[in-house]
Amino acid sequence: MSYVNPTELVTKMIDAGESKAHMSTRDTVIRAYMAGAILALAAAFAVTVTVQTGQPLVGALLFPVGFCMLYLLGFDLLTGVFTLVPLAWIDRRPGVTMRSLLRNWGLVFLGNFAGAFTVALMMAVIFTFGFDTDPNEVGRAIGTIGESRTVGYADHGAAGMLTLFVRGVLCNWMVSTGVAAAMISTSVSGKVIAMWMPILVFFYMGFEHSIVNMFLFPSGLLLGGDFSLGDYLVWNEIPTIVGNLVGGLTFVGLTMYATHYRTGARRDQAVPGKLELPDRITT
Template identity: 70%
Template sequence: MSYVKPAELATRMVDAGESKVYLSTRDTLIRAYMAGAILALAAAFAVTVSTQTGQPLLGALLFPVGFCMLYLLGFDLLTAVFTLVPLAWLDKRPGVTFGRMMRNWGLVFIGNFAGALTTALFVAIYLTYAFSADAGAIGEALQKIGENRTVGYSAYGAAGMLALFIRGVMCNWMVSTAAVGAMLSDSLPGKVIAMWMPILVFFYLGFEHSVVNMFLFPIGLMLGGDFTVVDYLLWNEIPTVLGNLVGGLALVGIVIYVTHGRTRPSRSRATKKSSTTTEDIAVVERTDTKQAAQ
């Protein structure tokens, strides 16, 4: 079948979270590294398309190619493990402890960051001929992204921090919907379609994705952006990671797990059962009364 029903989807999600916990350190790092590198390249591609055509929507339409590639190859993003691994812990799968969950998150973060940073260095080298020339319009666009989404938030103080956090929440609402949506189909076209739509929404609306930002801000600094590493960490990466965690887990993972993995009996069935029980009791009472009279 090409479509997987939600009840089976919930089981697949828990199984996926459990399998990630048991991956070796080597495999976890490799898969996370490649996910970060591929997603970063897709971000560079989307920024290039948007800059050269002047059409941000076109860049957003094409960006999901990176997410689809890394997912189909079995690589891991921090945003996805935020959503899936806790479900295996909540389901009390054998050996899935809080410590192992945190270990998985930490390794995936390191791998994603290393991969994205590698791509950032590669792109900076090719744009500037190994830092010997100006990066041109694309480089300027990358610098502005880094500046607008760090010091741009800090200019608004607490309100800016809240906006940044909410953008992180909404980002992983969409990204995790894509990762989970891919499990709804066993066919390649079905998986790609399910992933493409929410990733398009997140990228075009400018939500904050922790792994994409692991590329955008380091390359912005490499190309001379007017912000610092501290600006990047405090006014983007850390709040974005927290927002991604809340969005993916609260709005996707737990919602599907609770309503499809731990479904309560429907009200109509419960009422019918209760009504039947009441009728049975009444019959017994009438029988007892009749026997007593006799």
């Protein structure tokens, strides 16, 4: 059968985290670069569809194509390794240390950002005919996104920062669910269907994804958005990364590890002196 039960699923998640912690620097960066680039292209695609159709749901329905492509090709997002690699460390897999965990996170962050920024530059060229004209309709829309999701939060002060953080938490709750769900099937069609659902939820709900934002906000700056690099870092990227870490690790990694891998004692084993009755009484 193509279905993987939850206990086997968590074992696969831990194995994947261990593998990523031990991966060479070259492979880690290349895979992260490609993941950031593909997800950025998917974000550009979704925004284009939304602008052209006027229907955000259509863009959200199509955005997961990028996540599916990068996952099936074995590339890595920071949001995914936030969830998987700590499980290998918690499970005390050989050689997986806090240093190797932080090394993986740092390299994946750099690779994701480089990939997303490369696409941001390319799309800025397309939106402006090589910076020869003002941004087209899609380019202007991306600039507006950058403004509303930086200074828009800043206008509300601490409440805005809390909202941003919670959106980051909810985002990686869904994205990491997609990462885990992709392992619950051994068929390509099963993986795609399982991934598609939570990614659709996160994108349509406007939750904050640190890698998508590595494309949207640098693009907005390149296209004349009315916000600064400091606004982007302080009022989006940094709190989003923290929220993504909390959301993926807490609501996906640790919960699945606790209930499907390090399960609690059964009630009939936990109650001392319990009278065990036979399955049936014969006369």
